[in-house]
Structures are given as C-alpha cells and as structure tokens.
Amino acid sequence: MTLTELARLGFADLGAAGEGVAEVPAERIGNFAHVADPDQALRLLRGLLDSAPDAVAPLLADDAATLRLLRVLGASSGLGDFLIHHPEQLTVLRERMTALPDAGEIRATLMAAVGDAQGEAGWNAMRVAYRRELTRLAAWDLEQPEGLQVVDRVAAGLADLAAAALDAALALARAASRFPPDQVAATRLAIIGMGKAGARELNYLSDVDVIFVAGGSDPDGDHPVVSDERAVEIGTRLAMDTMRAIHELAVEPPLWEVDANLRPEGKDGALVRSLDSHLAYYERWAKSWEFQALLKARAMAGDLELGERYVDRVAPMVWSSASRENFVESVQQMRERVTAHIPPDEVDVQLKLGPGGLRDVEFTIQLLQLVHGQTDPEVRQRATLDALIALAERGYIGRVEAAEFGKDYRFLRLLEHRIQLSRLRRTHLMPRDPDALRALARGSGLATTSDALVEAWQRTKHAVRSLHERLFYRPLLSAVAGLPGDGFALTSAQAEARLAAIGFRDPRGALHHIAALTQGVSRRAQIQRNLLPVMLAWFAEGADPDLGLLAFRRLSDDLGETYWFLRMLRDSSGAARRLTSVLSGSRFVGVLFERIPEAAAWLESDGELRPRPLSELLAETAATVARHSGDVDAAALALRTARRREVLRLALGAIIGMVTIEELGVALSDITTAILTGALGLVHRWGDGIEFGIVAMGRYGGEELGFGSDADIVYVYRPAGASDEEAQQRAETIVKELKRLTEDMRLPLDLDLGLRPEGKNGAVVRSLESYRAYYRRWSLTWEAQALLRARAAVGDPDLLGVFEELADEVRYPASISVADVREVKRIKARVEAERLPQAADPARHLKLGRGSLSDVEWFVQLLQLQHAAAVPTLRTTSTLRALDAAVAAELVPAADAAKLRAAWIIASRARSAMTLWTAKTADVLPTDRQQLEGVARLLEYPPGGAAGLEEDYLRTTRLARHVFERRFYGERK
The missing domain is CATH 1.20.120.330 (Nucleotidyltransferases  domain 2)
Structure with missing residues (x-):
C-alpha cells in the first residue's frame, strides 16, 4: 500500500505500517480504518502472528472476526498482551456476541474455570477466565455503533464480572481454609458491593469497594455449628484470602484492588463484623458520609441472603440520614474537600474528581436522593442514571436538566472507560500525549480529531459544573432536609393545627390552597407537592403567611405548567425563598403580579432587580410609540404596562434589599419621566404650532419619589407658529390627553398641579411668558420655595432650558429679606x-x-x-x-x-x-x-x-x- 493510503487508514508510523501490513491479508487491511490506534493494533497483531499464527488464522479468515480482533487490539494494549500470552483465548473473538451474558452465566463460567484447583493455581485459572470474559465484553462494547448508549450496560456487565470473580475467589478461600471444614461450611460470609460495584456501574479497571459481613448458621435447627463470634474469626480469614486471590502477585497479573476501607472505622476497623455489630456501629457512631456511601450498598457476592438482610437493615438509617443537623452542608463540604486535594498538575485533566467531572454529577444526584428519598421511595436507586431518571420523573429535577446531566455523565464515563481499557490501568486522567488523544477520539466515537474531542470535553465540563452548582447548592435542599419527620404530611389530621402553630391565621383556608396546588397527577402538582412543605415554612417566616400562600396560588394558576417557573422554584439559588418573602410581605406586589406574573423570573437574578437606567427606559418608550404610531390608545396601554412592569421590578428589588431608598427615588422618577415622555410623544409633535414641556416639581423634581407618591408637575408652552389663542387651546388639549393616556386604575399616576402659580386657582397650563410675567410681579415666597425642586423633565429641551433659567432667578435670590x-x-x-x-x-x-x-x-x-x-x-x-x-x-x-x-x-x-x-x-x-x-x-x-x-x-x-x-x-x- 502507498503511504497516502496508510495515512488515510489512520496509521501514524507509516514506515512500520508499510512493513507490517504485508503480513495481513490484503482484503483485511481496510479494517484498520475502524480502529482506535491502528499502529498499536498492527504491532500486537504481528506479535500474535509471531507467537501463535494458528490461533490467529481462523480470525483473519473472517472479515467480521478480523475487525473484532483489531478493535480490541487497537483499543487495549492490556488485552492485547493478555491474548499474546494466552492465544488459546482468541476463540472468544470468533463469534459475535449479540447480548451481554447475565450475572448467573458469568458466575457459572468463572466457577467452572476454577473447578477443583487450589491455591495459586486456582488464582491463575480464575484470572485467565476473568480476562477472557473481559475481552468478550470489550469486543461487544467496541463494536456498538453508539458507545454512549451502552455505557451503563457495559458498566453493569463489568460489575457482574467482578462479582463472579469475588465468588470464585471466595470458593478458593474456602477450599484452602485451615479451619475445620464443617465450621467453614457453616460460616456465612456476605460481600457487600459499595460505590460503583454496588451500583453496577463499574469501570474497566476500578477498585472494587466492599464490606464483609459474617454470621453463623444452624443447618439442623438444633445446635449452631458456629457462633457469630466464631464466624467473624473464620470469615476474617476467608475475606483476607479472597482479597489475596484477586490482587496478590502471582503468575497471572492481579485483577484489581479489593478495597474494604468503607467498613466501619475504615482502615482501623475490623475487616469483618457480624450484622449486629455493623448495625450497632451505624446507629451510634457513623458519620454522614458513611450513609452517603451506603446508598449504593448491594449484596454482591458470597451469602446473598445475609447480604440482603444487611442492606435491608441499614436502608432506614441511610434514608433518614439527611435529617441530621447540617447534613446537606457536610456533603457539600466533603465535595469541596475532594476538589481541594487534587494535585495542582492534575486538576485540568481529571475526569473523575475535578470540577465538571464525574464526581460533580454523582454527588449532586446522591444529595438529591438522600434529601428527597427520606419520604419518596421512588428515588432510592443505586445506579446514577437510574436515580437521575427517577428524580426527573418525580419532579425533583427538571427533565431538560436530567437529560443534559445524563448525556454529560455518559460522555465522561465513556471517556473513562476507553482510557482505562487502553492499558488496563486504573486512571481518571485525560491523556496529554497527542497520539493518545488521537486514539481516544477515534476509539470513543465522540469526535473526529483530538482537538475536537478536547473541545467537546471542555464544553461538557463547563455544562456539568454549571448544573452541579445550580442543583448541589440549591437552598431548597437544606430546607427539605431540615423538615421534621412529618413535614410532608400536608393532608394529615394534624395539618390544620400545625399550620396554625407556625403562623397561619386561617389554617383551613391554607389547606384549601394547598389542596388546589397539589391535587392531580400533572407535573406541576408533583413539583408543588415537593416544594410546598418547605415553602410553607418560608411563608410562615413572613409577616402574613396567609396572604403569601394565596398570592402564590394565584401566581401558580397564572403561570400554569410554565417550565421556567417550576424550574426556578426548584433549582434556582434563592428564588423560591425570595418569592415567599415578597408575596407574604406585600399586597402591592401581589396586585402587580396578577397582571405581570412572568416577572417572578426576575427573582432568579440580582441584575434583574436593579433599576434600569433612564436611557434604556426612554429607548423602549420611543420604540413603543413608533410601533403603535397608528393607534394612540394601544400605545398608551403599552406605556402603562411598561410602567407597571418597571415599578414591580423596583418593588421586588426594594423588598429583597437590592435598591436603596435614594436609588428608589431616582428610579421611580425615571419611570415617571419615561411614561410622560411617551404620552407627550403621542399627542405633541414638532410642527404642531407650539413647544411644550413638563417641569417636575416636589418629590418628583427632587428625584425622591416613593411608592404611591404623587407626581408634582407644572406645564409650560411657547407658541411656535400658532397664535397665542391657538397655542393656549393646543396646550390645554395636550394636558387633557396626557391625563387620559396616563390614567391607570391598577397603578394610579396622579399628576398633581397644586404647585403651579396661584395653586389650585391658577391656570393648568401657562405660556413661558405668562410664567415670566407672573414670577416678576406676583410671585410669593412659597412659590420661590416650590421652585427649589423644579427640574426640566419632559418636552422640548430649548423651552425647558429657558424655564429653568427663569426659575433660577426666582429660587436663588441674591438675598432674602x-x-x-x-x-x-x-x-x-x-x-x-x-x-x-x-x-x-x-x-x-x-x-x-x-x-x-x-x-x-x-x-x-x-x-x-x-x-x-x-x-x-x-x-x-x-x-x-x-x-x-x-x-x-x-x-x-x-x-x-x-x-x-x-x-x-x-x-x-x-x-x-x-x-x-x-x-x-x-x-x-x-x-x-x-x-x-x-x-x-x-x-x-x-x-x-x-x-x-x-x-x-x-x-x-x-x-x-x-x-x-x-x-x-x-x-x-
């Protein structure tokens, strides 16, 4: 083949490839294009051809078998080395496996391989059989068109294979035991799978976390053969020998580390305990993290009946652990400690422990499970993806977020699988070597180039970290975890008394609202059932819980099944609590929410609760007027709606503490200026015979408005082509229209003209010259005082500038008598x-x-x-x-x-x-x-x-x- 053709197949070392492919049947060379690392596959294939050509020949005679072999060799030098040392095991690749074997089949295969062998010979036989099955599983995995879709099935198969190895190792330990055979037979030893082994989501090369439980037996029902104390003694020896069979040095390399450090007291504790001893420890001494670990506990190997009893007995403690004081915070702190202890040179390449890694997904899901699993058995799942599905179905996490988390978790697990499979080494680090990255991209099917793979990984990390931070630190978790044991029994006989006790003045009415919010099988009802126990406690902290709950019901009715509202309440950092605060503390807000319910979304972002600058308000006003240029009343309605919206924004910000009283005064004045600008633009345009202006007075002029303040103003005009009489009539028409267009029954805008010359007896609008003549001749001291807060606000700038100059002459006298x-x-x-x-x-x-x-x-x-x-x-x-x-x-x-x-x-x-x-x-x-x-x-x-x-x-x-x-x-x- 030409070098160009070899390069197209994916070879990097073209010289070695050109020489090596000569030994491969020409019709099979094209298969290298579908291999993670063609150079590695070719090198290992040549090794097999050199050492066992007869074992390889049947595979090379079949195109599908050749491709199967090359995929394994190109993906895993570890399995390639195994096949070179045991070419007789190549037969496992001759036929395509249509489905993974179940746990029973795998166990039978390994037990048969051990047979009557003892000691190290048994170890070696078990290890060869294990790696044969591992090769079969890897071949099935590598030929799947969508590796992401089967990563959980592969992980479950690996866990079943590990369980079978433990059973075979335990059988060898029993056969070699020096204790009396009848006592060994009567000793029950359960191996509890923990972590990924317990959840059936094991990696290609993980430590297998276990806990050992021993017990005596009474086969005849008359006299126990061994007591629990004796069983623990014998079981300890059996457990040690089981572990040795798996990971002690022998002719065949060790399989993986059997890690028993999750047992009570860790490394310092007894390797084996009786069931009662385990329970006594968990009831009295266990820490929160130990219950989190026990979430995945499974009877994995050994005496499954004893193992199931262990799991059943610890489960109530696991699912009540979240009620411990500061449980949520302790889990959050533990995750942070894990991140903090990553070596600095590994942080950026950690698939498992680093920010945006697998642990972010797993810790988030486990925390959600432990908190909500206190009362909801449906979320008590061991496997991460199963738990994620259950959490989404039960409404504890959004379906979109669950789908995103699931996709990202599969992505990271597939990378981890391919990296570990490469050399059958326990690692969670993304490779830095360009060739290794290239092989990883080809072998995972996640990207076409190494650069594209790294880019996709970085995107995934960012998405995972972002969602982790939003869910893992949601305030709702601590609140739910801290509810009393009956905190979810909203319809219990004691509910009415309890509502009264926490501050509801109309508990019967509150129960009616609760029923309306939670009845039915809709997703909204499900999420409300999850949220309300906590939100009720938050409403009770407000000044008027009944008002808050009523307003919340109305808001929920308005927003219906709106996705963002339900997600915000459940996931946002503090938005739900903020909502309870504003609804139970302000009728004003409740009234405005009835017209603008979508404004609840602002509670999710501090920036949305800050006042908008006048320039933005005026730009929006101009766009509104332009959009409705043919319909004055429609434009006025839009302007009034915009005013309500911005006042509601300020009300929320003020209640939450985002807006000071000084900022509020300016912002409310700006909102008033914006609506007056829009309304004036609808009724007065250049060329209509006059110039017209609105001068802010009083608190409006001082930019010191509060909620409910009148807007003190005076109107001024100047003829610009019209006669004096026509100009006056035109000005009066403008004033009348301004009042009509800004009138709002929901949020009144009182345009107060009481500070005009001559007060209530004076003309509602005057010309500039009329003001000038009046102030020069008749002005009283109180009118000069009123002008101290006169400020040009809306209208023709030249006119307003001249008016301010006139006002300065009156309000800033050279001297005052x-x-x-x-x-x-x-x-x-x-x-x-x-x-x-x-x-x-x-x-x-x-x-x-x-x-x-x-x-x-x-x-x-x-x-x-x-x-x-x-x-x-x-x-x-x-x-x-x-x-x-x-x-x-x-x-x-x-x-x-x-x-x-x-x-x-x-x-x-x-x-x-x-x-x-x-x-x-x-x-x-x-x-x-x-x-x-x-x-x-x-x-x-x-x-x-x-x-x-x-x-x-x-x-x-x-x-x-x-x-x-x-x-x-x-x-x-």
Whole structure:
C-alpha cells in the first residue's frame, strides 16, 4: 500500500505500517480504518502472528472476526498482551456476541474455570477466565455503533464480572481454609458491593469497594455449628484470602484492588463484623458520609441472603440520614474537600474528581436522593442514571436538566472507560500525549480529531459544573432536609393545627390552597407537592403567611405548567425563598403580579432587580410609540404596562434589599419621566404650532419619589407658529390627553398641579411668558420655595432650558429679606397646625409630623433660599444632596445633618413600606401591631420587630426635631 493510503487508514508510523501490513491479508487491511490506534493494533497483531499464527488464522479468515480482533487490539494494549500470552483465548473473538451474558452465566463460567484447583493455581485459572470474559465484553462494547448508549450496560456487565470473580475467589478461600471444614461450611460470609460495584456501574479497571459481613448458621435447627463470634474469626480469614486471590502477585497479573476501607472505622476497623455489630456501629457512631456511601450498598457476592438482610437493615438509617443537623452542608463540604486535594498538575485533566467531572454529577444526584428519598421511595436507586431518571420523573429535577446531566455523565464515563481499557490501568486522567488523544477520539466515537474531542470535553465540563452548582447548592435542599419527620404530611389530621402553630391565621383556608396546588397527577402538582412543605415554612417566616400562600396560588394558576417557573422554584439559588418573602410581605406586589406574573423570573437574578437606567427606559418608550404610531390608545396601554412592569421590578428589588431608598427615588422618577415622555410623544409633535414641556416639581423634581407618591408637575408652552389663542387651546388639549393616556386604575399616576402659580386657582397650563410675567410681579415666597425642586423633565429641551433659567432667578435670590424668612417660618408653623389630619399623632405622621419629611425639607429649602446664590452646590433639587452641600459649606454641623438625614431616610422608607404592605398610600406610622409588624419586616427588622421600628422611628425623628427647632425656628421652640 502507498503511504497516502496508510495515512488515510489512520496509521501514524507509516514506515512500520508499510512493513507490517504485508503480513495481513490484503482484503483485511481496510479494517484498520475502524480502529482506535491502528499502529498499536498492527504491532500486537504481528506479535500474535509471531507467537501463535494458528490461533490467529481462523480470525483473519473472517472479515467480521478480523475487525473484532483489531478493535480490541487497537483499543487495549492490556488485552492485547493478555491474548499474546494466552492465544488459546482468541476463540472468544470468533463469534459475535449479540447480548451481554447475565450475572448467573458469568458466575457459572468463572466457577467452572476454577473447578477443583487450589491455591495459586486456582488464582491463575480464575484470572485467565476473568480476562477472557473481559475481552468478550470489550469486543461487544467496541463494536456498538453508539458507545454512549451502552455505557451503563457495559458498566453493569463489568460489575457482574467482578462479582463472579469475588465468588470464585471466595470458593478458593474456602477450599484452602485451615479451619475445620464443617465450621467453614457453616460460616456465612456476605460481600457487600459499595460505590460503583454496588451500583453496577463499574469501570474497566476500578477498585472494587466492599464490606464483609459474617454470621453463623444452624443447618439442623438444633445446635449452631458456629457462633457469630466464631464466624467473624473464620470469615476474617476467608475475606483476607479472597482479597489475596484477586490482587496478590502471582503468575497471572492481579485483577484489581479489593478495597474494604468503607467498613466501619475504615482502615482501623475490623475487616469483618457480624450484622449486629455493623448495625450497632451505624446507629451510634457513623458519620454522614458513611450513609452517603451506603446508598449504593448491594449484596454482591458470597451469602446473598445475609447480604440482603444487611442492606435491608441499614436502608432506614441511610434514608433518614439527611435529617441530621447540617447534613446537606457536610456533603457539600466533603465535595469541596475532594476538589481541594487534587494535585495542582492534575486538576485540568481529571475526569473523575475535578470540577465538571464525574464526581460533580454523582454527588449532586446522591444529595438529591438522600434529601428527597427520606419520604419518596421512588428515588432510592443505586445506579446514577437510574436515580437521575427517577428524580426527573418525580419532579425533583427538571427533565431538560436530567437529560443534559445524563448525556454529560455518559460522555465522561465513556471517556473513562476507553482510557482505562487502553492499558488496563486504573486512571481518571485525560491523556496529554497527542497520539493518545488521537486514539481516544477515534476509539470513543465522540469526535473526529483530538482537538475536537478536547473541545467537546471542555464544553461538557463547563455544562456539568454549571448544573452541579445550580442543583448541589440549591437552598431548597437544606430546607427539605431540615423538615421534621412529618413535614410532608400536608393532608394529615394534624395539618390544620400545625399550620396554625407556625403562623397561619386561617389554617383551613391554607389547606384549601394547598389542596388546589397539589391535587392531580400533572407535573406541576408533583413539583408543588415537593416544594410546598418547605415553602410553607418560608411563608410562615413572613409577616402574613396567609396572604403569601394565596398570592402564590394565584401566581401558580397564572403561570400554569410554565417550565421556567417550576424550574426556578426548584433549582434556582434563592428564588423560591425570595418569592415567599415578597408575596407574604406585600399586597402591592401581589396586585402587580396578577397582571405581570412572568416577572417572578426576575427573582432568579440580582441584575434583574436593579433599576434600569433612564436611557434604556426612554429607548423602549420611543420604540413603543413608533410601533403603535397608528393607534394612540394601544400605545398608551403599552406605556402603562411598561410602567407597571418597571415599578414591580423596583418593588421586588426594594423588598429583597437590592435598591436603596435614594436609588428608589431616582428610579421611580425615571419611570415617571419615561411614561410622560411617551404620552407627550403621542399627542405633541414638532410642527404642531407650539413647544411644550413638563417641569417636575416636589418629590418628583427632587428625584425622591416613593411608592404611591404623587407626581408634582407644572406645564409650560411657547407658541411656535400658532397664535397665542391657538397655542393656549393646543396646550390645554395636550394636558387633557396626557391625563387620559396616563390614567391607570391598577397603578394610579396622579399628576398633581397644586404647585403651579396661584395653586389650585391658577391656570393648568401657562405660556413661558405668562410664567415670566407672573414670577416678576406676583410671585410669593412659597412659590420661590416650590421652585427649589423644579427640574426640566419632559418636552422640548430649548423651552425647558429657558424655564429653568427663569426659575433660577426666582429660587436663588441674591438675598432674602428678614420678612421673607419670617414668612417661610410662619407658613411652616401653619402647615403643622392646619394640614396635619385631625386626631393624627404628630409624632407618627411620616410627612408632616415632628422630625419627619417636612421638617427636614423645609429646613434645607430655607438654607437654599438664603445661601444658594453664594453657594452654587446648594443649587440642587435633591434634599439629601443639598444637605450634604450645606455641611460642606459649614452652614450645618455634620452631627446635626446626620440626624436630619437619618430622619428623612427612615420616614421615606417607612412611607414606601406602608404602600408596599397595604397597596394603599398612607402617611401615618400604624399603631396596630400587625400592620406595624408588616412595615417593620419590609424595613428589614426581624420577626417581632414592630416595637423596634416604632422605637427607632420615634427616637430618630425626636432627635431630628430638636435640630430643626433649634436651627429653623431658633430658640423660639
């Protein structure tokens, strides 16, 4: 053959290949194209032809048998060496095996191979028979068109083969025992498979983890032949000899390590114990990780009846272990320790222990099993893939995530199988050698080149690690694990009393909601049944559990079988708990969720709970107006919906603690600006005869809005082609349309014009020149004070710029007379006396009370009127920024300013919290303890924090009032 043809077949050493293929029948050479490592296959084939040509000839005479042989040789130098030393075993490759033999057949084969042999001769016979069956299994594995699809069947076959080897080794140990034959026969010894051996998911060369259990027997029913104590003594010798037969040096190489270190007390414990001794240890001394290991325990070899009794007796302890204190955290920490102890030079090539490796999948699934298996027997599976299927079917993990995890697990296991098969060595490291990687890519069928294989492996690692972190560290696990034993009995006779005990005021109604959420056989009902025991406990931690559960039911009804909602509740880091917090703490949020249920998805991401910048809001507004350019009412509806959505985002962020009160004020102002911009764009365009603008006033102007705040504004226009009369009519039409288009019964937007010139008696809209004439001739001190928070918000920028210049002339006078200062103080005193609602407690009114918002704002505004002309930093519409500027200008001592700031913040926070809690605007700190508790919880006070909030508010505002009286009124008060 030409070198080019050899290269196409996959040979790398073309010189050696050209010489070697001459010994191969020409019609068989094409089979090398289907081999993992053609060079290795050819080298081993030549070795066989040199040592046993007659044994090889029948295989080379058959094309299918040749391909079978070459696949084995190309995939495993270990099996190739075995066949060279035992060419008589080549017969195993003559016929294609259509299915893997069952465990009984394999056991019979190995027991027959041992026959009457004893000692080392028996060991060798057993090891040869084992490797013959291993060759048969590998050949079947390698000729499967989809290796990924059979990796679990191969692993089960390897486990059955290991069990048969243990049985054969135990038979040899019994035959060679020096104890009295009747006592040996009467000694029962069970070999419990642990880890991959127990789960029937063994690798080509794994340690086989076992635990030995011994017991006496009473065959006649009269007198026991051996006691348990004697059985343990004899069993210990049998166990040691069994292990020696498997892994001690002999003519035939050892098979694998028999590892008994998972036994009680590990290496320091007795190799063999009686069943009662095992149980006593697990009941009293076992650690959490030992129960995790026992999850895969299986009667594997030896006395299967005794082994099954062992498994049955430890199972209740295994499936209750998750209720131990800090169980979930201990499992998580153990996984982290495993990762931390990987040698640094191996971390990036570890298939098993490294990040994104097999252990990430296995630990995740085992933790989910142990937590949910406490009450759900369906997930009590030994094998990883079987457990994954059960977890998905029972709703503990999403079907998409389960499919992804299963695919990735098969991918990693197939790589591990092919790497270990290569030299029959126990390793979990991806090869670094390019030739080895090339052979791995060809032999696994996972990629066409080594580079593509490494790229696919890296993608798989990333996917596994990402899903592991999402599931393994989900807060729900710790909560479920910590539920009391009857925590899932939602329909038990005691459920109503229990709901009342944890804080539900209407337990009967709560049971009705629970039944509605969990009835039926839908996937949603199944997942809700899993979630609700924990979520009920979380609802109970809120201020109003009944409100939270009702809102959750409505939200669940709205979202139905929506995949992302169910996945978020089950898998997301904290989203379910956040949802219970906002639903049980805010009627305001519940009302908005009814219209925008999909907003629940934001709870999964901190970024989604942050305010959106004004530029984004305005860009969205412009797109909305453009999209609905032919339908004003449809556009207005879209704008109102967008406002509700963004206010809900802020409400969620504020409750979760993602948004400060200062950020909230700016964000709510930006949302108001966005809807007014859109509405004005619908009714006023360039060329309609006027310029039009909206000036923000009051808290809107200061960017200090809270939930439920009015939007104080004034309108201004300037003729641009139209006559004065036409311009006025046009402006009034715009104002009327703005009110109509922004009116929202669900989330009212009150456009308050009370701060316009002449107040409620003045025109709703004026021209710029009318404002100029009024302020120059008639302006009162309170109007100058009101203009301190005037800010250009929406409309024609040139017009708004000129208006702000006009406002500056009024609000920042070069000097203010003593009479005007006295007038400000007089009006403030009058506001306190006349505007405070009748019977309202001045100490509890958040807006007009002593030391509350109005005290701080009037004090700051007086400073601005007096000093802003000389101190430019005071020229700001923000109360807090102006207060900071006053401190910097040494107009107010920092200590006094801190007291005023604290009062303004706690009053502003409480005012917004009142709206969130009740879905109504209110200005008086409640005296009702339940209502006060709801507000306190929103302000991040602990349960029972109502008194703490009350005390903090009264103390903070009292201190602020002292500062206000001393510095605003002087010594008069």
